[in-house]
Amino acid sequence: MAMDPSDAQLSTEETVSARDPGCRQNARTYAKLASALFRLQIVLTAGLVLPSCRPPPQPALVKGPCDLSCPPVVHEPASVHVGDAVTFTYAVSNAGPGSAPGGRYELEFYVDGRLIGGDQRTSTIPPGRAVVYSKMPGAFHFRAGTTGEHNYMVVADPKHTLKETDESNNVRRGRFHVSE
Secondary structure, eight states: OOOOHHHHHHHHHHHHHHHHGGHHHHHHHHHHHHHHHHHHHHHHHHTTTOOGGGGGOOOOOOOBBBBBBBBOOEEEEESSTTTTEEEEEEEEESSSOOOOTTTTTOOOEEETOOOOOOEOOOOOOOOOEEEEEEEOTTTEEEEEEEEEEEEEEEEEEETTOOEEEEOSSSSSEEEEEEEO
C-alpha cells in the first residue's frame, strides 16, 4: 500500500511534538527527510537506476580451452611472528587461448590444510590475464599461533569443471616460517 508523503509529514510531526512541544522544528526536519526518502523510494522502484549503480560489464568470452594456473603467493608481514595477523595475496591466471568463464570455476586457499579463503563467484578471465585476491586493509586470513613451518595451497578449479589445456598447473603449494 502506497503511503502519501503528506500523511507521513503530519503524523510524524504530531507524534513527536506531542511528546515534547519544544522539538517542533526537529519534527519538521524529520518530516521533510521522510518525504524526501519516500520520493527517492518511488524513483528507485520505478527502475531509474543511476549509471554508477550498474555492475561493470563482463569481458567478452573468447572461445577455446583456457588454462588456469596459480602464480606465486605473497604474505604480509614478510617475516611472520607468533601472534601476527597474516594476509596473503594470491591469484589465478589464464594462459590458455580461450577465456575462463566467470562463475564456472572456483578458487580455494588453504593454510595448514584448513580452507581460509577463495571464491565461488569467480570472474571471467580473458587469455593472458589474471584475477588477484587478498583481504581489505585491516582484515587478515590467518593468525600465526605456533612457531615453525606452515603450509599454504591455492587450488584453481578444484572440481575440474573447465576444459583446460593443462590440468597439472592448477595447484600452487608453498611454505612460510613463523618465529617467536
